[in-house]
Amino acid sequence: MLADDFADLVRARRSVRSFRPDPIGEDVLAAIFDDARHAPSWSNTRGYCVAVATGEQLDRLRAAYLAAFDASLDLQHRRPGALLKAVLPSGRPDGDFKTWGKYPEDLRPRSVKVGVGLYKHLGIARGDREARDAQARKNCEFFGAPTVLWLFVHEELLPFSAQDGGLMLQTLMLAAQARGVASCPLGVLTTWRHPIDAEFEVPAHYKLITGLALGYASDDSVNDFRAEHPPLVRVPSRR
Template sequence: MRSNEFTELLKSRYSVRDFRPDPIPEQTLAEILDDARYAPSWSNTRGYTLAVASGAQLERLRGAYVAEFDAALGMYRRKPTAFVKAALTGRLPDGDFKTWGRYPDDLRPRSVKVGVGLYQHLGIERGDRDGRDAWNRRNCEFFGAPTVIWVFAHGGLLPFSAQDAGLMMQTLMLSATAHQVGSCALGVLATWRRLIDAEFDIARPYKLLTGLALGYPSEAAVNQFRADHPPVALARSRTTS
């Protein structure tokens, strides 16, 4: 493979936010998962595990996530009583990591920029709360993906196990791209742990980092959206040579 072909492959990956229902053939999914093994890893520990769901099991998870999202809507809207109600009904988010905290001041503008760009692309106006909620709900429907992977990292080797999981995820997503399979990481799925625990036996040291949707992109306009990719930040050298 020539270096420009690799760059083309990199550039053709983007976050797919609407999938056709067509299942990924078993063989194709197996090849993508097998490619993921070639990711480098901290002392080759590979401190991550994946829960791969499709078919009836994924439909149960989709239903469970949507129900949980609907129950959490008040919390998303920061209604003070919503947290009390969620606590009393046992529906507080129970993710291993907090997914909804405020971003550091220097990183927040980047997140705002992609969020504003996406909402503009979707035609959702700034004050349109219902429109935003409906879109966020689509996240919990996994954008209609036929396969979703939940990614866990070993809690005893953080942050390196999470770093390794990220390297593996990019390897997996690039393999998916090469197989004409679209992908979108879904960090929002890490908000709730109990939903995935109900379907998979995940050893307790493993902490839920994110979800990852896989499938074939639809023709929906959202799939024309592209985030910008500014150059990787380089530290200024303290010396001249």
């Protein structure tokens, strides 16, 4: 029974890309965070910390991320001279980790597949740059989520602190899902560090690795999209 419930829960979690504005109750959020603290970590170091924003603070962050996104469009499109002109300072990627780098050859097709699948689901044609930009921009609106979390990992314990941050994040997403609260990791927020530094005192040795939108799913059809989840790749045994 427990295993069936868990299987249902883990399959019910999915990345939601349109939220209702309804806030998450303080008690619900507290219960989600209370579950997340039970995630395992390397030597119990828990080498991560979070910033959580709601309300007016989140509105300011949304405005700052949207400004950064808009100012970086030339750079994203790799327009000639854009790199030299280096766009407006607010658009320059100043994240701790690169987000616009090339994917490894063997993984790129997976990323392309989910991207193509999502745009197809939304009826956005491959060449429709305007519609693609508008959809991408919604990431920086946090898809309308009422609560957003930023996850930072200790730079001296990388890669293990990043692994541990991920374990905590999945625990948190499942804890949320169990309470009807949907989520979407927002790796795109890692591109810019200055908006979050303007709002929170993050210790310098903690590096921004992802954002996470939390809230109640709207009935927008974007939320009907399902990414594929093929079986785990198992390397062949030598014996």
